[in-house]
Amino acid sequence: MSEDKLTPRSENFSEWYNELVLKAELADYSPVRGCMVVRPYGWTLWENIQQALDRRFKETGHVNAAFPLLIPMSFLEKEREHVEGFSPELAVVTHGGGEKLEEPLVVRPTSETIIGYMYSKWVKSWRDLPILINQWGNVVRWEMRTKLFLRTAEFYWQEGHTAHATEQEAREETLRMLNVYADFAINDGAVPVIRGIKSETEKFAGAVMSTTIEAMMGDTKALQSGTSHYLGQNFAKAFDIQFTNRNNELEYAYTTSWGLSTRFIGAIIMTHGDDKGLILPPRLAPIQVVIVPIYKNVEEKARVMEVTERIFAQLKDAGLRLKVDDREEVTPGYKYNDWEMRGVPLRMEIGPKDVEKNSVALARRDVPGKEGKTFVSQENIVETVRAMLETIQQALLARATAFRDANIHEPRDYEELKQVVQNGWAFSYWCESRECEAKVKEETKASTRCIPLEGQPSEPGRCIVCGAEAKRKVYFAKSY
Amino acid sequence: MSEDKLTPRSENFSEWYNELVLKAELADYSPVRGCMVVRPYGWTLWENIQQALDRRFKETGHVNAAFPLLIPMSFLEKEREHVEGFSPELAVVTHGGGEKLEEPLVVRPTSETIIGYMYSKWVKSWRDLPILINQWGNVVRWEMRTKLFLRTAEFYWQEGHTAHATEQEAREETLRMLNVYADFAINDGAVPVIRGIKSETEKFAGAVMSTTIEAMMGDTKALQSGTSHYLGQNFAKAFDIQFTNRNNELEYAYTTSWGLSTRFIGAIIMTHGDDKGLILPPRLAPIQVVIVPIYKNVEEKARVMEVTERIFAQLKDAGLRLKVDDREEVTPGYKYNDWEMRGVPLRMEIGPKDVEKNSVALARRDVPGKEGKTFVSQENIVETVRAMLETIQQALLARATAFRDANIHEPRDYEELKQVVQNGWAFSYWCESRECEAKVKEETKASTRCIPLEGQPSEPGRCIVCGAEAKRKVYFAKSY
Numbered sequence: 001m002s003e004d005k006l007t008p009r010s011e012n013f014s015e016w017y018n019e020l021v022l023k024a025e026l027a028d029y030s031p032v033r034g035c036m037v038v039r040p041y042g043w044t045l046w047e048n049i050q051q052a053l054d055r056r057f058k059e060t061g062h063v064n065a066a067f068p069l070l071i072p073m074s075f076l077e078k079e080r081e082h083v084e085g086f087s088p089e090l091a092v093v094t095h096g097g098g099e100k101l102e103e104p105l106v107v108r109p110t111s112e113t114i115i116g117y118m119y120s121k122w123v124k125s126w127r128d129l130p131i132l133i134n135q136w137g138n139v140v141r142w143e144m145r146t147k148l149f150l151r152t153a154e155f156y157w158q159e160g161h162t163a164h165a166t167e168q169e170a171r172e173e174t175l176r177m178l179n180v181y182a183d184f185a186i187n188d189g190a191v192p193v194i195r196g197i198k199s200e201t202e203k204f205a206g207a208v209m210s211t212t213i214e215a216m217m218g219d220t221k222a223l224q225s226g227t228s229h230y231l232g233q234n235f236a237k238a239f240d241i242q243f244t245n246r247n248n249e250l251e252y253a254y255t256t257s258w259g260l261s262t263r264f265i266g267a268i269i270m271t272h273g274d275d276k277g278l279i280l281p282p283r284l285a286p287i288q289v290v291i292v293p294i295y296k297n298v299e300e301k302a303r304v305m306e307v308t309e310r311i312f313a314q315l316k317d318a319g320l321r322l323k324v325d326d327r328e329e330v331t332p333g334y335k336y337n338d339w340e341m342r343g344v345p346l347r348m349e350i351g352p353k354d355v356e357k358n359s360v361a362l363a364r365r366d367v368p369g370k371e372g373k374t375f376v377s378q379e380n381i382v383e384t385v386r387a388m389l390e391t392i393q394q395a396l397l398a399r400a401t402a403f404r405d406a407n408i409h410e411p412r413d414y415e416e417l418k419q420v421v422q423n424g425w426a427f428s429y430w431c432e433s434r435e436c437e438a439k440v441k442e443e444t445k446a447s448t449r450c451i452p453l454e455g456q457p458s459e460p461g462r463c464i465v466c467g468a469e470a471k472r473k474v475y476f477a478k479s480y
Numbered sequence: 481m482s483e484d485k486l487t488p489r490s491e492n493f494s495e496w497y498n499e500l501v502l503k504a505e506l507a508d509y510s511p512v513r514g515c516m517v518v519r520p521y522g523w524t525l526w527e528n529i530q531q532a533l534d535r536r537f538k539e540t541g542h543v544n545a546a547f548p549l550l551i552p553m554s555f556l557e558k559e560r561e562h563v564e565g566f567s568p569e570l571a572v573v574t575h576g577g578g579e580k581l582e583e584p585l586v587v588r589p590t591s592e593t594i595i596g597y598m599y600s601k602w603v604k605s606w607r608d609l610p611i612l613i614n615q616w617g618n619v620v621r622w623e624m625r626t627k628l629f630l631r632t633a634e635f636y637w638q639e640g641h642t643a644h645a646t647e648q649e650a651r652e653e654t655l656r657m658l659n660v661y662a663d664f665a666i667n668d669g670a671v672p673v674i675r676g677i678k679s680e681t682e683k684f685a686g687a688v689m690s691t692t693i694e695a696m697m698g699d700t701k702a703l704q705s706g707t708s709h710y711l712g713q714n715f716a717k718a719f720d721i722q723f724t725n726r727n728n729e730l731e732y733a734y735t736t737s738w739g740l741s742t743r744f745i746g747a748i749i750m751t752h753g754d755d756k757g758l759i760l761p762p763r764l765a766p767i768q769v770v771i772v773p774i775y776k777n778v779e780e781k782a783r784v785m786e787v788t789e790r791i792f793a794q795l796k797d798a799g800l801r802l803k804v805d806d807r808e809e810v811t812p813g814y815k816y817n818d819w820e821m822r823g824v825p826l827r828m829e830i831g832p833k834d835v836e837k838n839s840v841a842l843a844r845r846d847v848p849g850k851e852g853k854t855f856v857s858q859e860n861i862v863e864t865v866r867a868m869l870e871t872i873q874q875a876l877l878a879r880a881t882a883f884r885d886a887n888i889h890e891p892r893d894y895e896e897l898k899q900v901v902q903n904g905w906a907f908s909y910w911c912e913s914r915e916c917e918a919k920v921k922e923e924t925k926a927s928t929r930c931i932p933l934e935g936q937p938s939e940p941g942r943c944i945v946c947g948a949e950a951k952r953k954v955y956f957a958k959s960y
Contacts, residue, residue, distance in 0.1 A: 087578070
């Protein structure tokens, strides 16, 4: 399988991506329109992402729960912007148990409505607030053009839904969870995301304010990688989430929602991958180290396997995720290609000479060829491997950050903006009008990605499109 | 909330159950017909169940993956028994993205068909076998009479789907996973299940053989708590899962499937609960120990809280799941009732006298009143608590086993069978004919639960219904 080469990224990035997802056995197409199968290797990556996020959610006081998959159609209609945003994408259940339903049910595209309904049952007093619930699950949005992980009819995600007694608390929560996403993306995914606020056009249907982490992919396109929304009292009013406040007055709650999905697997692929395949950040990799024993005859095998098994046991006991590739029917070279395709961060080779010298060879996935290969002692192998994995984790982040920064431009005028967004991001003053945003999109296909929270100038400037006064700068980029 | 008492079990077991699920905040009714909301306390219990099972699945070589929620209607029709079994229970998506679909999609009631389709793509040679995949997810079956956890339109479960090169391997896998379920149920859930084989009438639609773990609830009714099916080549033929065997001949694979669902939460509730509420087995309890500090004034509070915080930190560091109930607005008595309702296995009380004496009070949830209360030293508190939790775990299993055995009868004749199944199980010779099985069901409402793997007599006997020769004994019981 992995002896077939990938289409080079420089030739056709989209083809490279599609081939890589299949050849690394992350996912497969299914016979159901727009739905994917996440294969074991891809799902283990998702499980590692889940654990990294879930730990952070629990540290910030959240608990998990589960709400129904099917939602009465009328629920969506209770929030005007929400139904307008989601109507075109709904999968609708019209029959159940052999009979036509009185009211159609939609397969949840997101759960603000059904959760809002339940919160209205549970919330009576300020003492019942905040509610800090997260749900891990699947949702369905009827997408016309699909791409594995990036845009599928069914996808997997978590959706947090919180209710608070004050606007301030809810706004703080919105940013807290945005920061949790950024911390996860940067430190575990080695994806140097930028935190910012979505424009009115790009925000979530029903939100007062949407925030996002935006990442730059290897082709310089932007990928929205996680979002956190301040919903104000919009859903509380639609679903009657009222509570008696400390002054004994009835008040609507303030809610938030935030989600990160299997799309993030796409972010990892397109941030780090190269022409040989996937490159996974060690903190999330299903297999952090693959050991390839090398021998030519039975006598060599016995000596090599003894060392291999000892080192395997040491690394396993230390909690590392690893695999010994002891297949007999393929060559070491074939194995190298195979694990390079799957992005295993570190390869350990153990041959007869290594046995003699009490050494092993380590090959970094992120640094090809001789440059990435070192011979290390078998003594302290756990510490050596741990340190190397940490070095790789940091190197991936540094490389992606350098690439991102090299491809963010500050065009002098609109003409230059039109140039730079063809192959990069523009960071420019914008008057925040829908008209200027629409003009850029129409003429360049670049949309506003976010008004970043950091790196804003202290002085106002002129909108790069219309020249009107502008307070803040925004990123314009083509996106997935 | 928990000051309201439950309907006593002896008065109305069903009402007791319904009230307990709501008052312990395990789950809630939803506005969607037959669907439940699993609240955070119930979901954390499910997460602990998931971890206990997932660990065992991985130890036995399985990996997780995800297959589509929506399945083309035609897929179900490819296996005759399968479609007959599931047709009446389907939820059907007829519209997507605002348009009528060419072919309706069903929300998966189980995934043999879609997974079978994918396996046919992945399996070519005996080298590709076995495939050992599990999926955690939600399924929908349009149930007419629902009951929280026990029977809901949507429920949560895991479904394992494996494909093998030989019948023997697949049959071994079927029993391996049945044993995994039994080990989990008995040792983690303290639910003394009985392993056995389902009758032809009761088996899974499409299986060659279904095996089950059957548990006796507190009202003596049986609950099917997990099933493992040997599917033979039925699905392999329907979905064309063919491989080249070692003799270079094309052959259909042999498949299995096995599932355990949120229904098991019902098993835990109805096996261990009492009139004060839930009793959770320590190995699965979301909160294993609740600490209630007791004081009358600020001075006492300072001294008590110092010890409370120290002990909390010690237990937390030891990996125990615990909570300090430091609410000021309710009395200790109220707190006791509250945590008894939620089934926390062990309560620790710390008052001013305990501070003086370097002691704490421990109250076992499973042994009410003074008998269950001991005063122990603060020294070695981690070991003391661990040992006590282990004692509770074993005591719950022993009690449930004694209850089960006291309510299994071996009636001498059919008349006595009709009596005993009114309030217990009958263990009797059965000729394995559908007629006798149907007669018992019609006349007593008891069905065959399983032909147990253990405890079979060495000699044949006479069917308790018709008197014909019978090789094996079966359990007859009313069931959920």
